[in-house]
Amino acid sequence: MDNPFEGCHDMQQLLTWAKDYWVLIAVAFLAVIIARFLIRSLMKLVMFAVLIGVILVLVFHASPAKVVDMGKDIAGTAGDTFAKTVQPVLEEEIKHAQFVPHDDGTYEIKTEHLRITGKKGDPKATVSYGDHTFQVNIQDLSERVQQQILQAENGQKQ
DSSP, rough: OOOOOTHHHHHHHHHHHHTTTHHHHHHHHHHHHHHHHOOOOOOOOHHHHHHHHHHHHHHHOOOHHHHHHHHHHHHTTTHHIIIIIIHHHHHHGGGGGGEOTTTTSEEEOSSHHHHHEEEEEOOOEEEEEETTEEEEGGGGGGHHHHHHHHHHHOOOOO
């Protein structure tokens, strides 16, 4: 007959390891719980969006293409907000800008209320206005602002 306590030595090693590394186990357990919560929340959001789309198509007889376009419009709202609110301020502020090229290839364009930071050759820049920060594509900015950024990248002053 086999000994029922034959694997006891392995179990003892496992318990000793668990006592030694309890912090690591607790962190891993917490990470799994947080990941599960985030995934469930994301899935609920996706399901809610799909449900709204289905209701719009079935109940209100909206075409599926129109529902997809509505979703794209909602996603593009942040870009529109930037274009309507920050862009005009950016145009006015850039006239009084101070250009600061750095040795590491980055640059700053500063005004009283506005700051643009970027790296030479990078098509993205960070625009900070008040408490708000926007990551923008340089080509989305106006022609005058693009010229100022190119001058700052080249280390030239106007």
